Amino acid sequence: xxxxxxxxxxxxxHRLTAxxxxxxxxxxxxxxxxxxxFTAGRWALALxxxxxxxxxxxxxxxxxxxxVRAWTMRGTLHTVPAQDxxxxxxxxxxxxxxxxxxxxxxxxxDDDMIAAAVVAxxxxxxxxxxxxxxxxxVLEGIGIDPSGQRGIHLLFELTIAGxxxxxxxxxxxxxxxxxxxxxxxxxxxAHTRPEDPLAELFVxxxxxxxxxxxxxxxxxxxxxxxxxxxxxQRAAGRVTEIEEGVFAGASRPRRAAKAxxxxxxxxxxxxxxxxxxRTVACAPAHLAAVxxxxxxxxxxxxxxxxxxxxxxxxxxxxxxxxPELFExxxxxxxxxxxLARFAAFIx
Numbered sequence: 001x002x003x004x005x006x007x008x009x010x011x012x013x014h015r016l017t018a019x020x021x022x023x024x025x026x027x028x029x030x031x032x033x034x035x036x037x038f039t040a041g042r043w044a045l046a047l048x049x050x051x052x053x054x055x056x057x058x059x060x061x062x063x064x065x066x067x068v069r070a071w072t073m074r075g076t077l078h079t080v081p082a083q084d085x086x087x088x089x090x091x092x093x094x095x096x097x098x099x100x101x102x103x104x105x106x107x108x109x110d111d112d113m114i115a116a117a118v119v120a121x122x123x124x125x126x127x128x129x130x131x132x133x134x135x136x137x138v139l140e141g142i143g144i145d146p147s148g149q150r151g152i153h154l155l156f157e158l159t160i161a162g163x164x165x166x167x168x169x170x171x172x173x174x175x176x177x178x179x180x181x182x183x184x185x186x187x188x189x190a191h192t193r194p195e196d197p198l199a200e201l202f203v204x205x206x207x208x209x210x211x212x213x214x215x216x217x218x219x220x221x222x223x224x225x226x227x228x229x230x231x232x233q234r235a236a237g238r239v240t241e242i243e244e245g246v247f248a249g250a251s252r253p254r255r256a257a258k259a260x261x262x263x264x265x266x267x268x269x270x271x272x273x274x275x276x277x278r279t280v281a282c283a284p285a286h287l288a289a290v291x292x293x294x295x296x297x298x299x300x301x302x303x304x305x306x307x308x309x310x311x312x313x314x315x316x317x318x319x320x321x322x323p324e325l326f327e328x329x330x331x332x333x334x335x336x337x338x339l340a341r342f343a344a345f346i347x
Contacts, residue, residue: 001120003280004282004296004306006211006306007280007281007305007307008306009210009211009221009248009252009305010209010210010211010271010280010281011254011259011271011306012253012255012308013131013207013208013209013210013249013252013253014030014208014209014270015029015030015048015049015246015253016047016048016143016210016259016270017048017050017252017255017260017307018252018254018255018256018258018259019047019048019050020048020049020050020258021049021050021065022049022050022061022273023045023046023048023049023053023061023067024061024066024081025049025069026045026048026049026068026297027045027061027079027080027081027082028084029048029207029208030208030209030270031080031081031082031084031088031201031204031208031269032072032073032078032079032080033078033079033081033131033204033270034076034077034078034268034269034270034273034274035069035077035078035268036077036268037266037267037268038069038177038179039175039177039266039274039314039346040266040267040268040269040300040314040329041057041077041078041079041266041268042055042058042059042118043266043314043342044079044265044266044270044321044346045058045079046058046345047265047266051257052344053345054126054344054345054347055175059169061168062169062179063168063169063254064165064167065082065167065179065188065189066081066082066189067079067080067081067082067228068080068085068153068165068166068187068188068219069161069165069166069179070081070089070159070160070166071096071097071156071222071318072085072088072089072198073088073092073162073220073222074093074096074098074220074221074222075099075100075156075222077166079202082165082167082189082190083190083192084186084187084192084193085162085165085184085188085191086162086184086188086191086193087191087192087193087194087197087200087295088197088201089162090159090169090193090197091197091198091201091220091221091223092160092201092222092223093160093161093162094224095223095224095227096156096160096222097157097160098152098225099155099204099222100157101163103149103153104153104157104205105150106275107149107150107153108150109150109153109154109157111134112158113144113154114154114157114158114161115269116142116317117142117144117154117158118158118163119137120137120138120139120141120142121138121139121164122183123182124138124183125164125182125186126183127168127182127184127312128180128182129168129181129182129187130181131157131170131179131180131181131289132151132155132178132181133177134267135151135155135181136151136302139142140313141160155181158319162184163184164181164182164183164184164217165180165181165182165184165187165188166179166180166181166182167179167180167182167187168182168336179205186301196234198227199220199231199233199234199235200229200232201231202217202231202232202239203235203238203239204247204250205217205220205221206235206239207249207250208249208270208286209241209270209274210239210246210247210248210249211242211243211246211247211248212246212247213245213247213276213278214228214229214231214232214245215228215276215293216274216276217231217232217274217278218276219274219275220274220275232247236289256267260334260338261304261305261328261330261331261334262302262303262304262305262314262331262334262335262337262338262340263302264300264301264302264303264305264314264323264338264339264341264342265300265301265303266314267297267298267299267300267314268298269298269300269301271303271307272290272298272301272303273298276278280306281303281308281322282300282301282307282308283306283307283308284332285326286308286326289311289324289326290311299311300312300313300314302323302325302335304329304330304334304335305330308326309325309327309329310323310324310325310326310327310329311323311324312324314342323335323339
């Protein structure tokens, strides 16, 4: 059955049944991992990596400068390999700026305000970076009110302009949910740039998410359908058309011999969120329960053999909270093991 085959292929492309050697390699394969929920974004990488990966292992990759978090597409925070940030923003920044322009005008954000923020923040960011609240304190010191999303939109603008990025994880007791903003020119030591960034974005999406089509890529990237069709044309020969209008990577990662049948995916996980049509992974009757809802949230899901069979919470006490299952699992013990894996991750 086609839908079963697609699920199997996507589980493999997403590195769920074919985990990568380390979290940086997992991030490189998917290229951009949705991470506005920082805990969920880090869990997404752990799930796609061999062995018993802990939260501290993912945080170490951020601290080493291998991974960064930035508004790379759709005005949404994603985790990306540091070396790929520049060329990804080269493709997506203009579209994001266009979509944010009206809101920024409402907030009074103009070139003069942006320039003043850069002048005030740059010397402070050279001292090891600043948390978001510390950035806002600096802005207040030069007469910029960061409330009402003004501060966030300024940080967004400075990020897509290639000035700042979220790098090292802020030291805190327990589960840290915050990073320090740092200067791109100081923090990112090496940059790569493919010959054709637009084509590369399409190829990397398909390799990490296929089977998928142009409409799926357009939703994920935030680019227009016209830009997305152009991306496909320029990527010709680098992806495989497995059905009319449906593409997969020219090569696929090797499936692990003993891959789990059940995964406890985090909120906004790429396996669910990164498609225009999510019914391959989730039955239409359950889409509203998973999201996005009116608040924009997408819940953490329990996925068995590629199908969403329920939701769960990845709050700190998740391992003591019963999942909300839409249907009986084939293997209840595998569900328990998937949730226990997250408990071990945050321990």
